[in-house]
Amino acid sequence: xxxxxxxxxxxALNSLHQVNLENVEFQxxxxxxxxxVTVVIFxxxxxxxxxxxxxxxxxxxxxxxxxxxxERFNVVKGFLNLVINDTFxxxxxxxxxxxxxxxxxxxxxxxxxxMVEYSSPNxxxxxxxxxxxxxxxxxAVAEILKAAGNTVFKTQIINDRGIHICKSMLAWQxxxxxxxxxxxxxKGDKLVGNYYVKFDQEYKAQVAELQKHGKTEDDAKVxxxxxxxxxxxxxxxxxxxxxxxxxxxxxxQWVYDGFEITYKNLxxxxxxxxxxxxxxxxxxxxxxEGLEKDVFFKKEDGSVWIDLTEEGLDEKIxxxxxxxxxxxxxxxxxxxQRVKDYAINGLVYTVGNEQDYHFKVLFLILKKLGYEWAxxxxxxxxGMVDLPSGKMKSREGTVxxxxxxxQEMTKTAxxxxxxxxxxxxxxxxxxxxxxxxxxxxxxxxxxxxxxxRKRILFNPEESVDxxxxxxxxxxxxxxxxxxxxRKANFDYGQDVVDYTLDPKEKEVMKQLQLFPEVIQQAAxxxxxxxxxxxxxxxxxxxxxxxxxxxxxxxxxxxxxxxxVQLAKTVAQTLKNAFGLLGIQVPERM
RNA sequence: GGUUGCAUAGCUCAGUUGGAUAGAGCACCUGCCUUCUAAGCAGGCGGUCCCAGGUUCGAAUCCUGGUGCAAUCACCA
Numbered sequence: 001x002x003x004x005x006x007x008x009x010x011x012a013l014n015s016l017h018q019v020n021l022e023n024v025e026f027q028x029x030x031x032x033x034x035x036x037v038t039v040v041i042f043x044x045x046x047x048x049x050x051x052x053x054x055x056x057x058x059x060x061x062x063x064x065x066x067x068x069x070x071e072r073f074n075v076v077k078g079f080l081n082l083v084i085n086d087t088f089x090x091x092x093x094x095x096x097x098x099x100x101x102x103x104x105x106x107x108x109x110x111x112x113x114x115m116v117e118y119s120s121p122n123x124x125x126x127x128x129x130x131x132x133x134x135x136x137x138x139x140a141v142a143e144i145l146k147a148a149g150n151t152v153f154k155t156q157i158i159n160d161r162g163i164h165i166c167k168s169m170l171a172w173q174x175x176x177x178x179x180x181x182x183x184x185x186x187k188g189d190k191l192v193g194n195y196y197v198k199f200d201q202e203y204k205a206q207v208a209e210l211q212k213h214g215k216t217e218d219d220a221k222v223x224x225x226x227x228x229x230x231x232x233x234x235x236x237x238x239x240x241x242x243x244x245x246x247x248x249x250x251x252x253q254w255v256y257d258g259f260e261i262t263y264k265n266l267x268x269x270x271x272x273x274x275x276x277x278x279x280x281x282x283x284x285x286x287x288x289e290g291l292e293k294d295v296f297f298k299k300e301d302g303s304v305w306i307d308l309t310e311e312g313l314d315e316k317i318x319x320x321x322x323x324x325x326x327x328x329x330x331x332x333x334x335x336x337q338r339v340k341d342y343a344i345n346g347l348v349y350t351v352g353n354e355q356d357y358h359f360k361v362l363f364l365i366l367k368k369l370g371y372e373w374a375x376x377x378x379x380x381x382x383g384m385v386d387l388p389s390g391k392m393k394s395r396e397g398t399v400x401x402x403x404x405x406x407q408e409m410t411k412t413a414x415x416x417x418x419x420x421x422x423x424x425x426x427x428x429x430x431x432x433x434x435x436x437x438x439x440x441x442x443x444x445x446x447x448x449x450x451x452x453r454k455r456i457l458f459n460p461e462e463s464v465d466x467x468x469x470x471x472x473x474x475x476x477x478x479x480x481x482x483x484x485x486r487k488a489n490f491d492y493g494q495d496v497v498d499y500t501l502d503p504k505e506k507e508v509m510k511q512l513q514l515f516p517e518v519i520q521q522a523a524x525x526x527x528x529x530x531x532x533x534x535x536x537x538x539x540x541x542x543x544x545x546x547x548x549x550x551x552x553x554x555x556x557x558x559x560x561x562x563x564v565q566l567a568k569t570v571a572q573t574l575k576n577a578f579g580l581l582g583i584q585v586p587e588r589m
Numbered sequence: 590g591g592u593u594g595c596a597u598a599g600c601u602c603a604g605u606u607g608g609a610u611a612g613a614g615c616a617c618c619u620g621c622c623u624u625c626u627a628a629g630c631a632g633g634c635g636g637u638c639c640c641a642g643g644u645u646c647g648a649a650u651c652c653u654g655g656u657g658c659a660a661u662c663a664c665c666a
Contacts, residue, residue: 025608352660353659358661383659547629
């Protein structure tokens, strides 16, 4: 449509002023003026020396005369507002309503293939609010990339080895008395997490004790027997000590069982899991190759580094002097492995912004190693979720637990639903499912609607809203439309061609038309927030229509048909958009 | 100290090719359920777009400098 107008505007300028216009600037017409599309005249003044209002009038007249879809126009200052006729809108709408996945681009053989990494938990503690943001973002971005026409694989790398795991293991061995998830009734990840906290408590006590006996704080921290034991355990693990490895396997399995439940409740999934215990040695070979290619250099003590001073960064270590791998080594190896496994040409890492530097370096290294795909790596960096009391720390138990949070939200949804009492006829199971849909909808929307880069301050005391710009508000609109559709017991399948649009109807249609563009934008910017805010705008327009225009109450048959179609299309779009965010929509609420 | 990100109404946030009088929600105040679900709609109140310069016909948006907050700059992951 803009392309069509652009062409005619260029023609207009050519015939009026003998000027070849390079570009035409459009924007949506502001509500307070009449019109559907606005042409900004100002930029043209560079090429045509004249009064903007006069030029606008001239172009407007030309368009009305020569272009069918332009019905009228008005000029305000340098803005040419065009009124597009109803026939055009109705034609567009026909395409939207008949397309169950309007706005989605199907991926093909030639589509870019992208892997999205998210979640990537440690196996020594349960998931908390920070992971929730990570999971929601990663999942949503994966879905959005898919909808924008990419082939997408979802993955996580499970951080299942290292000193932190040994801490939980050791504490369980020492103080656990053989407790298991079965004997305690605790979720496995919770049980293991408790021992991580336990370790920290005992460790701190030992440090304090040592300090009492004259040690400095730094010495005490290094010499505490518990820490020494944990380190020893890590060495035993690396050496393949049978007892340690079997304990490790047992406790990790507990954690995986726990995670599975959390993921399921959260509604996220993965196509492939990578385990750090498998990949942590992967990068070493590559480092060797890099040494030969002089991408890396070796210091006298044997450690291997890369010099990034030319790029304005520092030197960075990629292999320890004892030959063992660091975080970076592993990430280099894992990236290469993934490209081999899936023939992908891009990777999205959903990781908090505290690791901005790490990923900057990682991407640079891969580029220097000469991998073409290194140009398509993206760090989806998001702000931390902080509590009013400050940062969340698992060790100190000051976290908002993911499972408890979801439960809390579901409970709140239940309370509100029961107060409103609109669910007569629903079975207990149906009700519970609905509470979950609404509670999680509120939580997910709350987190996803803000720009990923911004940090979120989460106050558990003030519950997440269920009114206004929230998930439930949008779900409610969907449910209301479903209610209308249940009552619309007549055939509304025919195409509406000859019809005069109500202004409210037109606004809703304009909003619907934006969806494909919003998906593409959300994909390029890796921002689910754009989808969330789009659904809100759409719902606002629809509700205004709903409250001001009767859908089923009109006597005019064609009005009824068209309005039901419009409502249905809005519902469909909402469902699809929320699907991208991993949020479900209810039939009633 | 260097680097990166953020700063918009009392609070939470939109505002992305630079455009018209900077928009929503929450909170507070009005009105609207004998008609399709009031988790809604219509309206009111509320602004030094962190500050100072610059570019431009035009700046919340771009540039420079500063202030504040956060993260980061490990042979931890």
